[in-house]
Amino acid sequence: MQVDVGIVSENIQGVSDVSHIATGGQKSVFKCMHDTHGDVVIKVIGNPNKDQRIRREIDIVIANNFSNVPHIYEFIYKDINSREFLFIIEQFISGENLRYFLQKFGVFNVTDAVSILRQLLSIVVELEDHHLVHRDIKPENIIMDKNDNLWLLDFGIARHLDMTSITATQEHFGPHTLGYAAPEQYRNVKSEINSRADLFSIGVVFYEIVTGINPYISTAQSPLDVIRRIEQVQIPKLDPSVIKSQQLSDFICILMAKYPSRRPQNARQALSWFNEIYRTIEL
Amino acid sequence: MDFYLQYGYGMMEHCRHLIQSWGSGAVILSPRDLEEDQLEKIGSDIIDRNGVTLLDPQLYNPRANHHRLIQHDYWPDEYTTGILSGGPALDKILQELKSLNTKSKTSKYILPSVICETVDDDWLHIQQNIINSSDNILNDKPTLATICLSSDSLKNEEQIESIINSAEKWNVSGYYIVPEHDNYLVEDPVWLANLLMLCSGLKLQNREVLVGYCSHQMLCLAAANVDAIASGIWLNVRAFNRNKFTESEDDSTSRRTKWYYCYQSLSEYKIPFLDMAYNTQILSSLQPENHLNTYAAMLFSGTQPSTTDYNEQSSFRHYLLCLRNQTLVSRLDSYRETINRQNAMLDAAERLIRELHRNGVRGNDRDFANIVDVNKAALQILDNNRGFVLERSWI
Numbered sequence: 001m002q003v004d005v006g007i008v009s010e011n012i013q014g015v016s017d018v019s020h021i022a023t024g025g026q027k028s029v030f031k032c033m034h035d036t037h038g039d040v041v042i043k044v045i046g047n048p049n050k051d052q053r054i055r056r057e058i059d060i061v062i063a064n065n066f067s068n069v070p071h072i073y074e075f076i077y078k079d080i081n082s083r084e085f086l087f088i089i090e091q092f093i094s095g096e097n098l099r100y101f102l103q104k105f106g107v108f109n110v111t112d113a114v115s116i117l118r119q120l121l122s123i124v125v126e127l128e129d130h131h132l133v134h135r136d137i138k139p140e141n142i143i144m145d146k147n148d149n150l151w152l153l154d155f156g157i158a159r160h161l162d163m164t165s166i167t168a169t170q171e172h173f174g175p176h177t178l179g180y181a182a183p184e185q186y187r188n189v190k191s192e193i194n195s196r197a198d199l200f201s202i203g204v205v206f207y208e209i210v211t212g213i214n215p216y217i218s219t220a221q222s223p224l225d226v227i228r229r230i231e232q233v234q235i236p237k238l239d240p241s242v243i244k245s246q247q248l249s250d251f252i253c254i255l256m257a258k259y260p261s262r263r264p265q266n267a268r269q270a271l272s273w274f275n276e277i278y279r280t281i282e283l
Numbered sequence: 284m285d286f287y288l289q290y291g292y293g294m295m296e297h298c299r300h301l302i303q304s305w306g307s308g309a310v311i312l313s314p315r316d317l318e319e320d321q322l323e324k325i326g327s328d329i330i331d332r333n334g335v336t337l338l339d340p341q342l343y344n345p346r347a348n349h350h351r352l353i354q355h356d357y358w359p360d361e362y363t364t365g366i367l368s369g370g371p372a373l374d375k376i377l378q379e380l381k382s383l384n385t386k387s388k389t390s391k392y393i394l395p396s397v398i399c400e401t402v403d404d405d406w407l408h409i410q411q412n413i414i415n416s417s418d419n420i421l422n423d424k425p426t427l428a429t430i431c432l433s434s435d436s437l438k439n440e441e442q443i444e445s446i447i448n449s450a451e452k453w454n455v456s457g458y459y460i461v462p463e464h465d466n467y468l469v470e471d472p473v474w475l476a477n478l479l480m481l482c483s484g485l486k487l488q489n490r491e492v493l494v495g496y497c498s499h500q501m502l503c504l505a506a507a508n509v510d511a512i513a514s515g516i517w518l519n520v521r522a523f524n525r526n527k528f529t530e531s532e533d534d535s536t537s538r539r540t541k542w543y544y545c546y547q548s549l550s551e552y553k554i555p556f557l558d559m560a561y562n563t564q565i566l567s568s569l570q571p572e573n574h575l576n577t578y579a580a581m582l583f584s585g586t587q588p589s590t591t592d593y594n595e596q597s598s599f600r601h602y603l604l605c606l607r608n609q610t611l612v613s614r615l616d617s618y619r620e621t622i623n624r625q626n627a628m629l630d631a632a633e634r635l636i637r638e639l640h641r642n643g644v645r646g647n648d649r650d651f652a653n654i655v656d657v658n659k660a661a662l663q664i665l666d667n668n669r670g671f672v673l674e675r676s677w678i
């Protein structure tokens with residue numbers, strides 16, 4: 001949905017320096033200065049009631065006040081020319097996503113990659129404490145700011161384990177990004193989805209940032225081939241000499257295990273094991 | 284790893300003797316082989332000898348017709364869907380089982396379950412019904428959910444993972460695994476690897492895992508951190524066979540052969556082959572250490588083994604004594620030490636078997652020569668898939 005910057009300045013009070021950042025689906029994203037909140041991002045979504053997930057995302061982010069997730073300051077529904085729009089005003093993070101860094105600078109060095117891994121695990125521990133599964137951890141949704149802190153974006157398909165699922169049980173596939181989502185997630189096995197699905201995605205992200213390739217997507221011929229590779233192909237372990245640790249290589253391998261029972265039992269356990277391994281790596 | 288006696292036909296005196304001799308121990312009682320008053324009596328006898336008892340309801344096939352099994356009050360009068368659908372019929376079974384457990388002085392409840400041909404929604408639903416109903420009735424002792432798996436279901440990795448994921452939500456203290464397989468010694472490494480994966484996956488949920496109907500081949504379950512294995516005297520309590528619960532199963536089948544279990548080679552030998560070892564002067568390599576030489580000492584007294592009074596009773600008790608000893612020392616302080624010991628034990632057995640074969644000493648269908656690789660392969664699969672996690676979760 002392409003809308004003009006005017007839609008922001010005309011409908012949201014106290015904003016200036018509005019510039020367009022991105023557009024996708026029913027959403028346009030703008031950056032601007034807000035009188036109260038300073039630098040903000042404003043997401044403009046047309047026909048917001050068509051997708052329950054939009055409201056679910058807002059509720060999750062506002063209710064939990066996570067440390068490494070941009071805050072949502074306000075959300076405003078507006079009727080403009082008989083069409084409904086939702087304006088979400090959220091914290092602007094000065095940085096770029098990991099995809100940008102991968103494309104511009106290539107793979108991360110081990111020190112930075114390990115820092116990213118530690119931060120991602122910490123974020124997922126926090127989500128887990130709130131009974132949340134993000135379900136869409138991938139380089140595009142991870143922003144690194146100028147202090148090398150990570151921020152996790154887009155809770156659009158996040159699942160609150162205590163709330164009714166939005167996805168119909170009979171759906172063959174659940175919401176996911178293929179190549180990053182765990183098998184139980186894209187196969188919509190709801191009873192098996194918990195933070196271990198996020199651990200799978202973190203494993204894939206780490207693999208990609210140190211090798212430059214997503215092992216499931218890189219040579220796949222089609223989406224079904226990606227699934228085949230996730231479920232049937234033994235992905236080569238990361239070279240311990242490159243990542244400076246056999247244990248870290250093994251750890252990433254178990255994060256990416258096809259079956260949830262073969263991954264760490266939960267994010268807290270994964271972080272604890274990572275911390276033990278971290279102490280043994282000579283960076 | 285602990286060792287339990289799996290009660291089978293003709294084991295009453297063996298149980299009394301062994302528990303007395305060991306100073307403690309556990310017996311899984313079998314309603315198929317014991318009438319109600321016998322259960323009560325043996326339960327008391329075991330407790331008096333500082334042992335503990337459990338009762339396997341053996342409801343694997345509700346249509347089973349073994350005469351002793353079906354005369355128990357808990358056994359369904361006719362084949363109904365009661366056990367499958369829950370409700371009053373299942374409640375009645377559980378009430379009667381509670382009473383029988385009380386009489387047998389059990390320390391925990393083993394919940395009934397039907398054999399799982401395929402792990403699907405139907406079987407998982409039945410399990411959930413049984414567990415839900417037992418919450419209200421069998422709530423005065425810890426409960427173990429029975430997971431009885433057909434040979435085919437244990438060959439399917441997806442199905443094993445499905446059980447692990449579902450079991451996490453069951454409100455029980457642990458699991459009683461009853462794995463079916465075709466032969467006494469398992470020749471399929473996938474079957475054994477899946478059993479290791481199942482047990483280790485369930486154990487990682489911090490619950491008790493007890494595996495029933497085991498032979499010495501299942502010593503490898505120590506690497507899966509299993510709490511206990513159970514075994515008995517006849518093959519039908521060392522390997523689960525569903526047919527033993529039907530009337531046509533004959534308790535006296537092929538029982539006259541005496542075997543000697545050589546724990547060092549993990550193989551069993553008929554007495555004529557011990558004579559062969561005697562003649563070729565390698566009998567001493569089959570001899571147990573002194574503390575395990577209680578029942579088989581006459582075989583190594585310097586005379587030809589077949590001329591000694593080594594009998595069926597000696598054979599059974601020797602097997603259980605050795606297996607218990609191997610079981611008790613199989614689990615070490617760390618996963619790595621435990622799996623290394625398993626592999627070392629297999630290597631040593633392989634070397635000894637080779638030497639025995641060179642001298643014509645073979646264990647017929649109980650020779651471990653072809654099974655060593657099965658166990659090694661299964662342990663390797665366990666290590667590849669769960670080694671990292673087990674190393675860090677070894678409690």
